[in-house]
Structure formats: structure tokens, C-alpha cells
Amino acid sequence: MGVVTDFCDTGWGVEEMGGLRELAASFVVPGPSGVAIRTRLKHLTAGDEKVLRLVGDLLGTLASRDLKARCSAGLEHDTKQWAQRKRTLSEQSSSRWAGSITKASHDQWALARRGQLAHIQSLQAGIETIAHRLSVPVGEKGSKQAPGGYRSTREWHAKRLRLCVLEDRLQAVRADREAGVVRVVRGGKRLLNTRHHLQEVQLSEEQWRLRWQAGRRFLAADGESGKRFGNETIRVTPGGEFSIKVPAPLAHLANAPHGRYVLAARVSFAHRGEQWADRVAANRAVAYRIHEDVSRGRWYVTASWTIPAVQTVPLEAARTGGLIGVDTNADHLAAWRLDAHGNPTGNPRRFDYDLSGTAAHRDAQVRHALIRLLHWAERHHLAIAVEDLDFTAETTREKHGRRKRFRNLISGMPTGRLRARLVSMAAELGIPVVAVDPAYTSKWGAQHWQKHLTTKDRKTTRHDAAAVAIGRRALGHPIRRRTAPPPHDRSDRAGHRTVQAEPGTPGREGNRPRIPGPRTRSVRAGRGENAVDQNAQHRSGRSAEHGFWGQDSLPLSL
Known part of the structure; x- marks a missing residue:
């Protein structure tokens, strides 16, 4: 089957619950366009090693000069300027090295422009949030749709000053964008700023210098x-x-x-x-x-x-046979298998990873968790539904205020890396990825599934219930469970389970298959298979008593 990625959270529609945002439709995610x-x-x-360092240092110097020229040109850059830059670099290296350097400069400038736009959007979101909270009376509680006022007058004045700072920053960044000005550091801004905090990172000046030189070398073709x-x-x-x-x-x-x-x-x-x-x-x-x-x-x-674009599997084909719903968390993936009708089957699975330590360690942890998940899906020929969480607009201090621990938690979730890894690894195994809207999956999953899936031998967590909600949304089913009738109005009294089959499913109203073996004390083995046929149930007052029944005439003496 395929892996279904949950970028979508289905349950009730907007028309069923007023005030909820409109949910995006599920879709099959295209595979990766390249391999590294x-x-x-x-x-x-x-x-x-000496030759590599000499060549890298020379080409790195040329790349720095070319990037400076590209940034200076800004929005007025054209093909004539590009040709002139390439001719200058060819004289100092070779035509092929010059082509690689100029292309890298163009890519770096374009990346800086995209980052600049994202920064503007982040500043706008922060300004809107602060302006709204300043307009609300101090101490007023917020709602699910909008935050409330600040807790104290002191905090109100501090945020008023911060609003002025953000507006000044936004004005400066907008001016740079209109003029085509970007700010790029070859070697990385983080490593550059580390130069002023060597004791904190336990580096000597010589060690930092070696890293700085290595980061500014150019050895790519x-x-x-x-x-x-x-x-x-x-x-x-x-x-x-x-x-x-x-x-x-x-x-x-x-x-x-x-x-x-x-x-x-x-x-x-x-x-x-x-x-x-x-x-x-x-x-x-x-x-x-x-x-x-x-x-x-x-x-x-x-x-x-x-690599050429791979033809994705149709959404209906990816849903056939069920799937595995997966909820992404800060330290694990919670997964549960669902059949084609959205019923959870078996027990939930948990794939842990540790995101402490170096970047290489974190990347390996995410990769190993996804390998176990994909092998499970491949073994059972199932799809996978995973939330496509994007917390870029959710980690700001303006949105969550003093909840710094919560901001750090969601900032540490490897959503972008996990999504890229999942798509790449799933494409290698031939497993399609379907994306769904992640709205309300955790809330509705806990509301409708956590209690009902908890038994004496199985403790269902909120994350497990969210995995069920994600899977049902990927399958196109509502998240909420089907409402059961009152206990004594069910076909076999209080023991009948909630039906999840679709109305068009063949045999959904037929007799149950006979299940041999011991049952509960109230329902013995073999009982309940004729629950639909009321005449086959030996109940008092039913025609199933297999005898002619008729009302006797009243005695004339009365």
C-alpha cells in the first residue's frame, strides 16, 4: 500500500461545529526530486589534504567576491552581469569552476531572499498579536479564538515598548527587501557569532579559526x-x-x-x-x-x-486495506493500525528517539525510528498517516507568552527533518505518502477514542488516540466514533459493540460468524451468532418458542 502522511485532521466538519477553521483536503505527497x-x-x-585545503581556500576567496558582487547587484542583476562575473572567475580558475561558483552565489542570494520574506511574516504575526493584546483590558481572559490581555500593567508597558521595537525592525527589513538588499555570511552566522563566546563553547581561538576556514572553503562542482x-x-x-x-x-x-x-x-x-x-x-x-x-x-x-518525478498512487488506492496512523511527538512516534473502515486493530506501537546531543546523533535517531515504522508498514502492506506539523509560526514568544518551556518543547520537535526523511525513505521502499490537515487531531482523538480504547491490559495515551484520529482523517472518515444506542436497546443486550462499518458494506446487517471457545459468563460460546434473526433467539414471548400459540376464549361462567 502506501504511507499516508497526516497533514490534516478530520473529524467534524466546519458546518457541524461552528467557529472551526476549514480543513484542507488530503493528498498524496510527491516523492523527492533528488538524491544525495x-x-x-x-x-x-x-x-x-594540503592540496584540498589550498584549492578550497582559493576557490572560497573567489566565491566570497562573487557573492558580494551578486548581492551588490540586487534586483538589477541580469544575464550580462552574470556573464561578466563568470569571465572574471574563469581567468582566475577555470570555466567549470566559475560556473559552479556563480550558480552557488545565485542560490545563496535566492535563499537569503526567502529567509527575508519569512522574517517579515514572523514580525507581522508578532506585531498583530501584541497589538491585539494591548487593545484588550489588563487581566481579561482570552478565548480559543483570540488571546486575552496582559496580566499586569507592568507587562503591558513592557510589551508596548516591544511593539515599537518590532515595528522598527519590520520597517527596516521591508526597506531592504524593496531595495533587494540581503545579508549573507559565508561560513555561517552562528559560527561567526561563536567567535565572541569561545569559553562558553569550550573552543580555543585556533580551533575556531580552523572551523571558520573549513566552512568558507569552496569545493563543489x-x-x-x-x-x-x-x-x-x-x-x-x-x-x-x-x-x-x-x-x-x-x-x-x-x-x-x-x-x-x-x-x-x-x-x-x-x-x-x-x-x-x-x-x-x-x-x-x-x-x-x-x-x-x-x-x-x-x-x-x-x-x-x-531523479525524475515518480507518479504518485491515487489517494483511493493508498487508502485500500487500511493504514497506520502516526502522531509525532518530542520524543517518540505513536502509531496505531486501522482497517479500511477506520477501526483500530491490534495494539498501539511506539517508536522512540532521543533528540539530545549533536545534530548527527539527532538525525540518526529520527532515521532509525522511521526505519522501524516503514518496515512495519511494508511488512503488512499498509499506508501510514503522519501529521505534517509546522511550528514556524507557533514558537514565538508573542503567541505563547511566558510558556517558555512549551515553546522549547515544540521548537525541538523535528517536524521538518522528519517530513523530509519520511518522504525520501518511503519513496525508496515504494510507499506513497498522503498528507492531511493536522487540525484538532490531539483534542478530538482524546475526546472520542482515548477512553474507549483503554482496557485492563492496555493503557491508551493521548498520543495513541491522536494516532487513531490522524488515521481516520487520512482514510476520509470523521474522527468521532459512531454513537451507540442505549445499552438495553442493542441486539444482544448490553454486550453489543459499536458498529463502524459503512452503510454500503455487504453483510453488515447479517448474522455474525460463529466464534468457538469460551466467552464471558453472560454470553456463552456460540451465542450471539443469530443476533439479527429475532425468530432464532429463544426469548420469552417470541415465535421462536416453536409452538402454536393462541389466546384461549374466556369461560362463559364469568
Whole structure:
């Protein structure tokens, strides 16, 4: 089947519960458009590392100058300026290195523009929230639709000052955007600011300098189909031979014909290695990026290429046979299997991960949790419904005020990384991903399913109930359970369960299959299979007593 990703929370419609926002329709998420794999460059000699650093430093300097020129051009940049920049870089390196540098500058400028727009939207949201709360009397309670006033006059005045600060920031950012001005730091703003807090991060100035230089190097080249092994600048042969094109100022470092330097390391990719080898052997484009991990003293190479868009499975096909609803939390994935009618089957599953530690550790934890989840879905040929949570607008101090612990909690949830990982890994296994609206899943799941799924031997958590709600929304069913009749109006008295079958399901009103074996004290084995046939139930006053019944005439003596 497929994996269904819950970007949507279904239950009651807006017309059933007034005041709720309109829910988005479910859809099948398209697969990834590219692939990136990484491996370590082992057995490098001291000479190899020296050459890589020299080439990277030279190209990094050229990339910094080109990025400055691109940012200075702003919105007035055109193809003539791009051609002039590329000619200047070609004289100082080579035409292929110049092409890679100018493309990286364009991508960096575009990324900065998108970040600038997101910052403007964040400032606008904060200003609107503060302005509303300032207009409400101090101490007035809020509602689900809008926040209330501030707790004290002191807090009111502090927020009034913050509103002025945010408005000034918004005005400055808008002016920059209209002028096409962006601010970019090659090497990263975070690492740059770390220079002023070396004692807090336990780094010496020399250690920081090595990381800064490594972050500003440029050792990346785009591939080109039809060229030998898919890349003329950084080349990896099917046998693992690794070589780079040396820029003109460093031509004396070449140790191979045509100005190339061959490294002593042999490259092999464990993950997707066969796909990479097929592309290289067919001379199809493969882009490479080389970087140094200073803290570990290792060098890595990343290969990437684009893949054609995969035709997604229709939504109805992904729903066939049921699915697995998954609720994303700060430390685990809560999952529950549902059949095609939205009924929870079996017991809930939990896939834990630990998001403390380094970024590599967190990424590995998320990946391992998704592997277990996807293998479970693949084993049972099921779809998966997962919330597509986006807390970019939910983590601000203006929205949640003093709830700093809650802001830190939702900020730490790996929603973006988990979504990207899920789509990529599911596409590799041939499992489609369906997205649904995440609204009200936790609230309605706990309201309608948590109590009813809790037994003596199973404690259902709020997250488990949310997984059921997510799965039902992905299947197109309402979240709320079907209302049961009063206990003594059910077919077999108080023991009849709530029916979840659709009206058009064949046999839904028929007799139940006979289930052998011991039952409860009130219902013995074999009883209840004829619950629909009232004549087959030996009840007092029914025609099932198998005897002729008629009313006797009254005696004449009375």
C-alpha cells in the first residue's frame, strides 16, 4: 500500500461545529526530486589534504567576491552581469569552476531572499498579536479564538515598548527587501557569532579559526551529462579513483595529465552505490561536494543528482486495506493500525528517539525510528498517516507568552527533518505518502477514542488516540466514533459493540460468524451468532418458542 502522511485532521466538519477553521483536503505527497549520498575519503596523505585545503581556500576567496558582487547587484542583476562575473572567475580558475561558483552565489542570494520574506511574516504575526493584546483590558481572559490581555500593567508597558521595537525592525527589513538588499555570511552566522563566546563553547581561538576556514572553503562542482563520468571538474570513476581539476593559479600542484590532481583515497558509496555506479558508467550528471570535519579530522565527499518525478498512487488506492496512523511527538512516534473502515486493530506501537546531543546523533535517531515504522508498514502492506506539523509560526514568544518551556518543547520537535526523511525513505521502499490537515487531531482523538480504547491490559495515551484520529482523517472518515444506542436497546443486550462499518458494506446487517471457545459468563460460546434473526433467539414471548400459540376464549361462567 502506501504511507499516508497526516497533514490534516478530520473529524467534524466546519458546518457541524461552528467557529472551526476549514480543513484542507488530503493528498498524496510527491516523492523527492533528488538524491544525495555521502562517504568518507579514507587513506588521504598529508599531501592530498594540503592540496584540498589550498584549492578550497582559493576557490572560497573567489566565491566570497562573487557573492558580494551578486548581492551588490540586487534586483538589477541580469544575464550580462552574470556573464561578466563568470569571465572574471574563469581567468582566475577555470570555466567549470566559475560556473559552479556563480550558480552557488545565485542560490545563496535566492535563499537569503526567502529567509527575508519569512522574517517579515514572523514580525507581522508578532506585531498583530501584541497589538491585539494591548487593545484588550489588563487581566481579561482570552478565548480559543483570540488571546486575552496582559496580566499586569507592568507587562503591558513592557510589551508596548516591544511593539515599537518590532515595528522598527519590520520597517527596516521591508526597506531592504524593496531595495533587494540581503545579508549573507559565508561560513555561517552562528559560527561567526561563536567567535565572541569561545569559553562558553569550550573552543580555543585556533580551533575556531580552523572551523571558520573549513566552512568558507569552496569545493563543489555541478555535473554535466555527456561528459566523462558525469563531471569534468570533480571526477570519480566506477573503480573509485578520485581526482579534481586544479585551478590555473595552482596548476603546479597537478600530478596527472590535463591539470588534474589524483587523490590517494579510493571512493565507494555504501548507500545507493549501485545507482551511483550506473549513472557514472553511463556518463550521466553527478554533482560532488568535498568538505572537512575539523572536529573529527576527516574529509567527506557528497554525491548528488536529480531523479525524475515518480507518479504518485491515487489517494483511493493508498487508502485500500487500511493504514497506520502516526502522531509525532518530542520524543517518540505513536502509531496505531486501522482497517479500511477506520477501526483500530491490534495494539498501539511506539517508536522512540532521543533528540539530545549533536545534530548527527539527532538525525540518526529520527532515521532509525522511521526505519522501524516503514518496515512495519511494508511488512503488512499498509499506508501510514503522519501529521505534517509546522511550528514556524507557533514558537514565538508573542503567541505563547511566558510558556517558555512549551515553546522549547515544540521548537525541538523535528517536524521538518522528519517530513523530509519520511518522504525520501518511503519513496525508496515504494510507499506513497498522503498528507492531511493536522487540525484538532490531539483534542478530538482524546475526546472520542482515548477512553474507549483503554482496557485492563492496555493503557491508551493521548498520543495513541491522536494516532487513531490522524488515521481516520487520512482514510476520509470523521474522527468521532459512531454513537451507540442505549445499552438495553442493542441486539444482544448490553454486550453489543459499536458498529463502524459503512452503510454500503455487504453483510453488515447479517448474522455474525460463529466464534468457538469460551466467552464471558453472560454470553456463552456460540451465542450471539443469530443476533439479527429475532425468530432464532429463544426469548420469552417470541415465535421462536416453536409452538402454536393462541389466546384461549374466556369461560362463559364469568
